[in-house]
Amino acid sequence: MKEILRRIESNRIVVIFAIFIITAFATFALVRNGFFTMYDDMQVARVWQMDKCFRDFQIPCRWVPDLGLGYGYPLYIYYAPLPYYIMEVIHLIGFSFIASVKTGFILSVLLSAIFFYCFSKNFFNKWISIVTTSLYIFVPYRASSIYVRGSMGEAWGMAIVAFLFSSFENFYKHRSIKSGIIFSLAVFSFFISHNITIVMFLPIFTVWISLRLIFGRSQIKMIRNAILFFLLGLGLSSFFILPLIFERNLVHIETLTSGYFGYLQHFLNLKQIFISLNWGYGPSILGPSDDALLGIGVIHSIVAILGFMSIYIMHKKQKVNLILGTFLFTSFLAASFLTHEKSTFVWKAFKLDIFQFPWRFAMISVFSASFLAGFILKGLQKPKQVYIGLLIIITTLTLYLPFFKPKDWFYINDRQKLSGVNLKKQLTASIYDYLPNTTKRAPDNVSTENLEVIYGDVNVSKIKRGSNWFTYEVGVNSENAYVAIPTYTYPNWIVMVDNHKVDTTGYGDYGLVSFNIPSGKHFIAANLLNSFVRRVGDFFSLVSLGIVIITAVYEKLNKKDISL
Numbered sequence: 424m425k426e427i428l429r430r431i432e433s434n435r436i437v438v439i440f441a442i443f444i445i446t447a448f449a450t451f452a453l454v455r456n457g458f459f460t461m462y463d464d465m466q467v468a469r470v471w472q473m474d475k476c477f478r479d480f481q482i483p484c485r486w487v488p489d490l491g492l493g494y495g496y497p498l499y500i501y502y503a504p505l506p507y508y509i510m511e512v513i514h515l516i517g518f519s520f521i522a523s524v525k526t527g528f529i530l531s532v533l534l535s536a537i538f539f540y541c542f543s544k545n546f547f548n549k550w551i552s553i554v555t556t557s558l559y560i561f562v563p564y565r566a567s568s569i570y571v572r573g574s575m576g577e578a579w580g581m582a583i584v585a586f587l588f589s590s591f592e593n594f595y596k597h598r599s600i601k602s603g604i605i606f607s608l609a610v611f612s613f614f615i616s617h618n619i620t621i622v623m624f625l626p627i628f629t630v631w632i633s634l635r636l637i638f639g640r641s642q643i644k645m646i647r648n649a650i651l652f653f654l655l656g657l658g659l660s661s662f663f664i665l666p667l668i669f670e671r672n673l674v675h676i677e678t679l680t681s682g683y684f685g686y687l688q689h690f691l692n693l694k695q696i697f698i699s700l701n702w703g704y705g706p707s708i709l710g711p712s713d714d715a716l717l718g719i720g721v722i723h724s725i726v727a728i729l730g731f732m733s734i735y736i737m738h739k740k741q742k743v744n745l746i747l748g749t750f751l752f753t754s755f756l757a758a759s760f761l762t763h764e765k766s767t768f769v770w771k772a773f774k775l776d777i778f779q780f781p782w783r784f785a786m787i788s789v790f791s792a793s794f795l796a797g798f799i800l801k802g803l804q805k806p807k808q809v810y811i812g813l814l815i816i817i818t819t820l821t822l823y824l825p826f827f828k829p830k831d832w833f834y835i836n837d838r839q840k841l842s843g844v845n846l847k848k849q850l851t852a853s854i855y856d857y858l859p860n861t862t863k864r865a866p867d868n869v870s871t872e873n874l875e876v877i878y879g880d881v882n883v884s885k886i887k888r889g890s891n892w893f894t895y896e897v898g899v900n901s902e903n904a905y906v907a908i909p910t911y912t913y914p915n916w917i918v919m920v921d922n923h924k925v926d927t928t929g930y931g932d933y934g935l936v937s938f939n940i941p942s943g944k945h946f947i948a949a950n951l952l953n954s955f956v957r958r959v960g961d962f963f964s965l966v967s968l969g970i971v972i973i974t975a976v977y978e979k980l981n982k983k984d985i986s987l
Contacts, residue, residue, distance in 0.1 A: 441553045442536045448820070449560050450529040452570070452828040458521050458840065459829035461573025462706060466524045467840050468849035472498065472890075473511040474520070479890040483662050483961070484508075486891040486913075486951050492850050493870035494933065495891075495910050496857050500666045500957075501674065505615040506531070506579040520837045528569050531578035536560055538585035539793065545592040546744070547797040554800060554812040559585070559793040561819045562723060563702065563716045564785045566826035571704050571715065580620030581786060587613045587628060594652065595635055598645060600978040603652040604971055610656025615663045619778055620786065627754055627787060631747070638746050658967030665960035673914060675862070678855040680776040689780045690764035691717065696785075697724040697759070700822060704830040707780060716826070717782040719759060722819050723792035727755050730795030737802030748798060751791040758787035861912040861934030870909040874947075877930065877937065879904025891951040898944045907937035908949050915952045920945050 453459075458467070468490065476484030476499075484504065488495045499507070506527055514523040539559040543552035559581075568577045590609035594602040614621060636646050657664070678684070688709035695711060696718040705714025719727075731752040738744050760766050761775075761784040770776065778784070796815065800808045839845060847869065854865045872888050874881065880900040887894045893908055910916070912929035916936050919925070930937035936949065953961065 438540070438549055438553065442533070442540060442556070445536050445553075445557055445560050446529070446533045448824060449532045449565070449827050453525045453529055455832075457832055457834040458525070459570070459833070460831045461829075462571065463573040463575075465849055465852050466527070466573060466575050467520045467837075468846075468852075469498070469502075469507050470510045470514060470520050470523055470527075471841060473504070473507045474514055475890045477511055477515070479892075481890045484890070485666075485953075485957070488888065488890045490850060491854055491858060491911065492866045492868065493909070494866060494935075496859065497674065497913060498857055500663075500670060501618075501676075501857050503576060503615050503617050503621075504663065505583070505612060506575045506617075521835070521840060524575070527575055528578055531575070531582045532560060532565075532569075534582040535565075535585055538582060538589045542585055542589035542592060543794065543797055545589070545596065546794075547801055548808075550808060550812060551797045551800045554815055555793050555797045557816045557819060558723065558726065558796050559789065561823045561827075562789050562793075563718065563720050563823060563826055564782075564789055566702075566823065567715065567717055570827060570829045576617035577620065577783070577786070580617035580624075581790075583609070583612045583616040584620060584624050584628075584786075584790060587624075588631065591628075591632055591635070591649075594649065595639070595645075598648070600974060603648060604975055604978075606649075607652045607656035607659065607971060610653050611659035614657060614660035618667075619783060622777065623784065623787060630750060634746055634750060635743075638743055655967055655970060658963050659971070661960040661963035661967070662957075663960070665963070666954070666957050669956045670914075670954065672860075674857045674859055675855055676857075680779060684779045686770055686776050686779060686781055687767070689782060690767075691762045691782055693763065696762055697721065702826050707782065717780075717785065718762070719785050719788045719792065720823070722815070722822060723789055726796035726799060726815065727752065727788070727792035730792070730798045733798040733802060734795075738798060744798070748795060751795055755788050755791040755795070758784040758791070762788075859911045859913045859934060861929040863932040863934070866933055872909065875907040875909060875930075875935065877905040877907060879906070879940075881906060881940075893947075893949045895947040896944070897940070897947060899940055899942045901942065903939055903941050905937065905939050907931070907935035910936055910949075912936050913951065915954050917950050917952055919948045919950075922946075 469487075472487035472489060473484050475488055476482065484499045484507075485497055486495055486500075487498045490496060490498060509530065510523040510527040513526050514520060518526060536556050536559070540552050540556045543555045547555065565578070565581065568574045568581075587609045590602075590606045594606040596602075613624075632649065636649065680686070689707050692711050695716075698721050699716060699718055700721065701714075702716045703714030707713055707715050707717060731748060734745055734748040738748070761769065762781045766781070770781070800812055803811065835845075841849075850869060851865075858865065872886050872893075874883055874895055874897065879902075881904045882898045882900065883895055884898065885894075885896040893910070897906075907930045908918070912927070912934045916927065917924060918927050918936065918938050920938075920940055925938045925940075927936050927938045929935065940947070
């Protein structure tokens with residue numbers, strides 16, 4: 424066993440192979456033609472809409488043209504876009520939309536494994552880090568996120584959180600320009616990965632880096648540099664963060680926390696949180712009888728407790744580990760408590776309804792438990808590290824690997840997925856989530872590209888439509904006419920008639936962009952322009968990107984990793 428451990432510690436190929444095997448086991452069910460059923464069956468449509476933005480040079484993508492039953496809405500102003508940018512790049516390489524989505528899920532697991540291993544490696548040896556990584560990947564919550572709920576945002580959120588923590592530890596260790604830039608890129612990725620994950624993990628990460636900097640006896644210079652690189656990453660994400668914050672009042676977001684999405688009907692009981700192995704493909708519903716497994720799981724519950732005990736038994740003289748381990752175990756307990764109905768008073772006091780589902784806090788518990796497991800092995804002699812580590816991995820795979828597969832599989836292609844009944848389901852799904860406030864209700868049917876003539880005699884001879892623009896060539900045979908473009912009124916929709924801007928209003932229950940046109944032949948152009956907030960966000964992102972490039976080039980020209 425000592426020889427096995429020695430080979431693992433001395434051979435990087437073994438680690439790469441281990442991460443590959445972990446990823447393959449968790450995602451093998453996705454490597455075939457076709458697609459599977461999921462509750463958030465919007466992934467293909469979202470990538471399809473991102474593709475329309477890219478091909479129309481609407482970058483960053485903000486307004487999607489076909490969702491909202493064909494009327495479009497500002498999805499990517501409010502919905503974190505990182506996974507969809509990545510899947511769009513995969514599609515542009517040559518993958519189908521369906522294959523791009525499946526690859527997106529696979530990459531989320533692969534990157535989770537890589538980044539969590541890198542994070543663990545700052546505290547444990549390679550073998551222990553492989554064990555903790557296995558725990559981070561093979562957990563019922565991840566299986567549910569991918570194969571039941573189809574939550575691309577959560578899957579990538581778990582990957583980027585590991586990237587955030589590992590990049591900070593790398594920066595803390597090397598304190599160089601290169602490691603600082605990587606930390607900034609991790610912060611950037613974090614802020615555009617998944618809205619709920621951002622709000623959930625930002626306090627955890629803030630406390631973590633504070634503990635590292637304070638109890639690690641960091642110099643003021645180190646603290647200053649950490650803050651600067653964090654702000655640089657935040658600056659990179661400004662194109663998304665600023666509109667998200669300052670334009671959130673422009674759309675209906677009340678539907679995100681009402682009805683099925685109200686948190687009160689999604690608490691778990693103690694058995695569901697810590698013990699249950701009752702796997703199923705049903706939705707989360709009120710009470711203990713739902714056919715879903717959304718808790719932490721028995722293995723992670725046990726290793727969290729044993730890991731915390733190990734710190735105080737075997738590592739209590741290591742002050743930093745003691746403090747960090749205690750913090751993570753406290754986070755484990757607090758997050759677990761927030762999934763239980765006894766925490767209702769906390770949800771009400773701190774207005775946590777934006778998290779929608781209390782069981783989402785299991786992400787924090789899983790992250791903490793997986794890391795704490797490393798302390799069980801760290802204080803043991805090497806042969807015992809191998810034996811107990813193998814026992815943990817084998818037990819985990821035995822209990823949880825059967826969960827990593829979809830319930831149903833359909834041999835379907837892009838054309839079938841994006842046409843007919845399948846398309847209409849995707850165009851109507853979550854239709855209320857980001858509808859502009861100018862709409863009183865969602866439409867009943869899919870829109871057409873043509874102008875809606877409210878009154879007057881209008882002939883439309885030519886129509887063109889892009890991701891966030893329309894053009895029409897029309898002839899008005901009456902004295903004047905009142906028409907509406909098939910899109911929702913939203914700030915900065917500008918309509919030009921023969922190169923002259925005209926006033927617009929929201930028409931009808933849908934709040935369509937409507938305006939008057941006089942008699943005669945006319946050329947109409949409508950474009951969604953960026954607001955002041957969006958322009959400021961884009962500016963800060965571009966400036967931050969310039970700083971990153973200049974800093975990276977400076978470091979490269981000096982031909983060494985410059986220490987800070």
